[in-house]
Amino acid sequence: MKYGQRRFIFGFLVIPVILYFIFVILPFGSSILIAFTRWRGVSSSITFNGLNNLIRLVGDELFWNALKNNIIILFTLPIITISLSLLFAALFARGLRGQRFFRITFFFPQVLSAAVVSVLFGFVYHPTIGILSSLLGALGFKELSTFPWLGDTSTVLWAVIFVAIWQAVGFYMVLFIASMQSIPVEFYEAANIDGASEWALFWNITLPLMRDSLRTAIVFLMMSAMDMFAYVSILTNETGGPGRSAEVLSSYLYGEAFRRQNFGYATMLAVVLMLLVLGLSMIGMRAGSQETIEY
Amino acid sequence: MTATQPSDRANEASVIAKPKPRLTWLKNTPIYLFLSIWAVIVIYPLAWTVFSSLRTDREIMFTPWGLPAQMHFENYVRAWTKAQIGDFFFNTLLVVIPSLFFTLLLSAMVAYILARYTFKGKQVVYYMFLAGMMFPIFLALVPLYFVMEFLKLRNTFGGLILVYIAFSLPFTVFFLVAFFKTLPKELMEASIIDGATHTQTFFKVMLPLAQPGLVTMAIFNFLGQWNQFILPTLLMDNTGLAEGQTRFVLSQGLYFLQIQQQYQNDWSGMFAAVSVVMIPTLIIYVIFQERIEKGLTVGALKG
Incomplete structure (x- = not known):
C-alpha cells in the first residue's frame, strides 16, 4: 500500500514536473547567468562579461527612455482604468435597466487578444482611413482630420495607453461589481437610517470594504504597465514609435535580443524588468494590508 | 411609467x-x-x-x-484563402486543442497530489510551481529560444504545445489545488477502502467531482492560449516552408498581415481578416457570457 502510493505520486508528478522544469524553471533560472555574459547568437561562443552589461545599461539612453515610458504608463494606466471601472461598477450596483447590455459590451474587448485589438486600433488611428481622424474632421477639427496619431512623438504613447485602457476597463468593472455585491446589505441599512448621502455611503462603506479587490486591481494593472509588449510592438510595427517615444522595456529588450542579437544585454534588461515587477508587486501587496477589514 | x-x-x-x-x-x-x-x-x-x-x-x-x-x-x-486566415485558424486549433487538454489533465494530476498527499520533496514541488507565477515571461525569452533550438523544437507545433502547457501549469495547478481541497476527504478514503487504486480513485471519483473547477480553468486557459502572442512570435516563423504555407497562429498571423498590408493596400481584405477573428469570439462570448467572465476574472478574485 505504502509502496503503491509512492509509485502513484511519482507517476503523477514526473511528466508535468519535467515539462515545467525544462520550459519554465530552466529558462528563468539560467537567465540570471546569461545576463552577465556577452553572447551574439548560436554560432558565437558565450563569454562571461562581468558587470559590463550593467555598466552599459546605466549609460544606455534607450534603456532610460523605455523605463521613463514604463513609468508614465505605470502612473496613468492603473489610475484611469480603476477610476473608470469603479465608476461603472458603482452605477451598475444600483441596478440599472439594460445593464446586461452595457456589461457585455464593456467586457467584450477583454475576450479579444491584445494582438487583435492592437491591429484594429492601428486602423482606428490611421491618418487617412482611420475613424479617429475622420471623426475629429467631421466635428470641425480640420487640422486633426489627417493626424498621424501613431506617427507623432507627442501622441503615440498616449494612443498606446488608450488601447490598453479600452481593453482593461470591462475586466476591472466586472471584478469590482463582484466585490461590491459581496458587501453585506446590513452595512448600508445601518448607514441609511443614519441618513448618510449616497456619496458618503460609497466613500465610507463601499470603498474601504473593497480594499482587497482594489489592491489586486492595482497590482494587476502595474504588471500590465510593465508588460505592454503586444500593444507597443504591433501599434508601432516594432519600432517603438517615432523617436522611440512609445518604446517600453519589454519591446526594447525583445528587439535587442531577436533583431540585434545582443542576447546577453537583452537578458540583463529582462533581469532589471523582473526586479521592477517583483518590487512593485511587493509594494502593491503590502500597501494597506495592515488594516484588513473583517466582515 | x-x-x-x-x-x-x-x-x-x-x-x-x-x-x-x-x-x-x-x-x-x-x-x-x-x-x-x-x-x-x-x-x-x-x-x-x-x-x-x-x-x-x-x-x-x-x-x-x-x-x-x-x-x-x-x-x-x-482573407480566408489568400491572406491565409484559414491557415492561421487551423494552426491555432492544432496547437490549442491538445495543449488545453494536457494542461488540464497534467495540472489536475499535480494539484490532486499536492492537495491530498504528503511526501518527501512536496515543498520543493510546491515552491517550484509558485515561482513560475512570479516572474515576467520576458525573463525567460532568450534562454527559452535556445532551449527550443537545442531540442529542435523551434518551428514545430509539438514544441509550441509543450511550451503552452508548461507556462499554463502554475496558475492552473494552484487554482485546482484549492479546488481539490474543498472536496470531502472521505470520498477518496472510501474509494480506497472499496479496493480502488489511487489512480482509479483519481480518474473515477475525484476528477468528475472537480468538473466545475476544470471548466473554469478550461475557459481561462483556452482564451489565454488562443490569444497568445509573444510565445508564437518567439518560437514560430516560416523558414523552410514553401510559398503559401505558414506556421503562424491567429494573433501572430494578423500582425503579419498588418505589416504586409503596408505594401499591398488591400484594406477591405484586412478588415475582413480582423472581423473573421472577432465575430466568432463575439458570438461565443455572448452565449457563454457569465461563464467566460467568471473564468477570466478568477485569477484576480483569487489573488
Whole structure:
C-alpha cells in the first residue's frame, strides 16, 4: 500500500514536473547567468562579461527612455482604468435597466487578444482611413482630420495607453461589481437610517470594504504597465514609435535580443524588468494590508 | 411609467433600506448618457471594422464611415484563402486543442497530489510551481529560444504545445489545488477502502467531482492560449516552408498581415481578416457570457 502510493505520486508528478522544469524553471533560472555574459547568437561562443552589461545599461539612453515610458504608463494606466471601472461598477450596483447590455459590451474587448485589438486600433488611428481622424474632421477639427496619431512623438504613447485602457476597463468593472455585491446589505441599512448621502455611503462603506479587490486591481494593472509588449510592438510595427517615444522595456529588450542579437544585454534588461515587477508587486501587496477589514 | 399604487407606498420602507434607491428615469438620464459614451467608444471601432470588411477599398478610403453600398463578401474569401486566415485558424486549433487538454489533465494530476498527499520533496514541488507565477515571461525569452533550438523544437507545433502547457501549469495547478481541497476527504478514503487504486480513485471519483473547477480553468486557459502572442512570435516563423504555407497562429498571423498590408493596400481584405477573428469570439462570448467572465476574472478574485 505504502509502496503503491509512492509509485502513484511519482507517476503523477514526473511528466508535468519535467515539462515545467525544462520550459519554465530552466529558462528563468539560467537567465540570471546569461545576463552577465556577452553572447551574439548560436554560432558565437558565450563569454562571461562581468558587470559590463550593467555598466552599459546605466549609460544606455534607450534603456532610460523605455523605463521613463514604463513609468508614465505605470502612473496613468492603473489610475484611469480603476477610476473608470469603479465608476461603472458603482452605477451598475444600483441596478440599472439594460445593464446586461452595457456589461457585455464593456467586457467584450477583454475576450479579444491584445494582438487583435492592437491591429484594429492601428486602423482606428490611421491618418487617412482611420475613424479617429475622420471623426475629429467631421466635428470641425480640420487640422486633426489627417493626424498621424501613431506617427507623432507627442501622441503615440498616449494612443498606446488608450488601447490598453479600452481593453482593461470591462475586466476591472466586472471584478469590482463582484466585490461590491459581496458587501453585506446590513452595512448600508445601518448607514441609511443614519441618513448618510449616497456619496458618503460609497466613500465610507463601499470603498474601504473593497480594499482587497482594489489592491489586486492595482497590482494587476502595474504588471500590465510593465508588460505592454503586444500593444507597443504591433501599434508601432516594432519600432517603438517615432523617436522611440512609445518604446517600453519589454519591446526594447525583445528587439535587442531577436533583431540585434545582443542576447546577453537583452537578458540583463529582462533581469532589471523582473526586479521592477517583483518590487512593485511587493509594494502593491503590502500597501494597506495592515488594516484588513473583517466582515 | 405606471401610476404609483398604494401598495407601492407600503413597500417604500423596505425600498429605502436597500442600497439601490429607486430612481426616476429622468434622474438616470445622465448616467445612461455617460454609459452610452463608453459603449460607443467600445462598439464603434468594432462595428466600423465589420462594416468596412463588407465595403470596397474605394469606399473605405473616401468615405470612412457609412454602411456598405453592397455587401462584398468576397473580401472574406480573400482573407480566408489568400491572406491565409484559414491557415492561421487551423494552426491555432492544432496547437490549442491538445495543449488545453494536457494542461488540464497534467495540472489536475499535480494539484490532486499536492492537495491530498504528503511526501518527501512536496515543498520543493510546491515552491517550484509558485515561482513560475512570479516572474515576467520576458525573463525567460532568450534562454527559452535556445532551449527550443537545442531540442529542435523551434518551428514545430509539438514544441509550441509543450511550451503552452508548461507556462499554463502554475496558475492552473494552484487554482485546482484549492479546488481539490474543498472536496470531502472521505470520498477518496472510501474509494480506497472499496479496493480502488489511487489512480482509479483519481480518474473515477475525484476528477468528475472537480468538473466545475476544470471548466473554469478550461475557459481561462483556452482564451489565454488562443490569444497568445509573444510565445508564437518567439518560437514560430516560416523558414523552410514553401510559398503559401505558414506556421503562424491567429494573433501572430494578423500582425503579419498588418505589416504586409503596408505594401499591398488591400484594406477591405484586412478588415475582413480582423472581423473573421472577432465575430466568432463575439458570438461565443455572448452565449457563454457569465461563464467566460467568471473564468477570466478568477485569477484576480483569487489573488
